[in-house]
Amino acid sequence: MWRWLGTEPMAFAGVDVGAETVKLVILNEGEILFSKVLATEEEGAVASRQLMEEGLKETNLSMEELSYVVSTGSGRATVPFANKQRSEQLCHARGARWSIPSAQTVLDVGAEGSRAMKLNDDGKVIDFAINSKCASGTGTLLRAMTKIVEIPMEEMGIMAANAKSAAKISSFCAVFAESEVISSIHTGVSEESIVAGIHESVVSRLLEVLRRVGLVEDVVVTGGVAKNIGIIKRLEPKIGLEIKVPRDPQTMGALGAALMAQEMGGGS
């Protein structure tokens, strides 16, 4: 567009390099031109470059036409073409607030960690809490459990959302939780109850993180686990509030990074 007008390039990108996926959002004048999640086992530098090449091709842009790039996520330092790195906390909060302007509390649940952010009325993060040391309360635990119960993630989420009862998976350790699930299978506990119990155990860890920052409406959940309806439906009654999930929750970190790139790069 700017090439026709003869103006300076004003596209911005945010890259979120997580444990299992890389996410890219390309923005122009506040409009999302490209947004994609790439599941990869490649290292961050390779995967982010691969996704960026795809994004540029799709948007018919060149790297030079990107004014500013911000990277985030646990692998943010590996992105070779980023102008700046920003934390997951700030990026997810920014992305969530842009998508749902009423967001006051943002819970990001990714593959390897979960974090809660409290926002003030201006959308600025004023407090956060993280759960990064243990796999419980993360997508990694859920993924590990899909292999044990042999049910795909999406199906497991629906099953957990509709379950009438939940087996008690009490352990706060992902490895021990696995033993408890196997034990429940052997003692004949229903599949539905076990799956609900797995989700309850993740929810209990998420509650800890949320309580540390305090709950203020609206609560928005982002990250890949936000797509799991079982987690959302089991978390809502625990916090006594309706949870809002953005249309594409997994890309909120990358979106937030792109919005910051726009701000830092002098975009509107």
Place this chain on the structure above:
Amino acid sequence: MSTEFRSWVENRHEAVKEWKEKNKKQAVGYLCCVVPEALIYAAGALPVKITGSGEKFEAVDEHMVPYGCGFVQSCFDLAVRGIYDYLDTVIIPNTCDLVARMEYWYRVAAPKASTILLGLEAHPYVFYLNYPEKLTGSGVHNYLFNQFRLLKQHIERLTNTTITDEMLSQALEVYNEHFRLINQLDELRKQDPPLVSGYEAWEVEFASLLMPKSDHNELMKSYLEEVSQRKDKPEKGVRLFLSGGSIDQEAAGIYKIIEESGGQVVSEDISTGTSYFRGITFDTNKPPLDACVELSLKVPCPRSTVDATLVNPWPEWRWNYIKRLVKDRDIKGAIIYNLGYCECRGLEIPHFKNKLKEEFDVPVLVLSGDYTPEVLEETRSSIEAFVEMVGD
């Protein structure tokens, strides 16, 4: 100039051994801030603060449970492995449950030969300093005075010296000068940007826990002169207050992580260095041992408490001290770095977190460590996010 301080910090065991060899005098190891270092100094011996290391434990597991303070475990591991064998005696105060038991563990796992007379040790290697739990009350001064008197005798026997009032008074003058010089250094950190970085100030202070105070004082005078003429100031950074326990040469990595994340520690409440002695000095008008007792009872260590009937009971007593450290620093946030299983500090965190928010309107990041470099490194992402958040 700071390289001389650094040399003591980085080569602390070798530096003390060299000092002993050169001066033909004793080195006295001690734990915690309540031990009257000046008594040791007065006898001509070198007071040496015992600290841990980042190395994996080799000998501690068979004596301690794994869920104990990593700092104390590390100090003990080094003792059992003989790393601290150059110390001629060690003083163990009862400053927390684990430290108090170091007396027993030292005797069992790191025994040192001692002369036995009538079935008793004529001069035990380990001295147990029974420091009062509550620092207020009519009998507390006399009680601690008696403890210090016993310690004085212990040091006198070790060094074969009689510590006269004159010798102790001279030592207190040296220590008062040390407090004055450290306060000057601290003043430089009030400026924006500070004239010295948080890590550099920590390193300069920490060296004073290893080297003789008189030598440290002399170096400090030239160092402060050099700093005042420096052209290269440290990175401006987001101004932060740090509260932590045993921030020794291993745990001080948190200063580096904060600085690498764009922050700058401009004041701290830590149990190493002299932050507990900010604004207090020995009263040289008093008999010197009484002055030692008075100063020791003013140390605002979180393991102690004060009479609940006073106007400022615990934890307000500690909070008043924190307030003095924070005011005039223009901090944008506070980081509380608590070593796991340190209930002394852990118990006051909720109170301080609320107070820092209420009275100074700053966000607080609470971090937990286990004294290992690996877990310290895990705090980096939270610190980066926090610095971004408060600097935003």
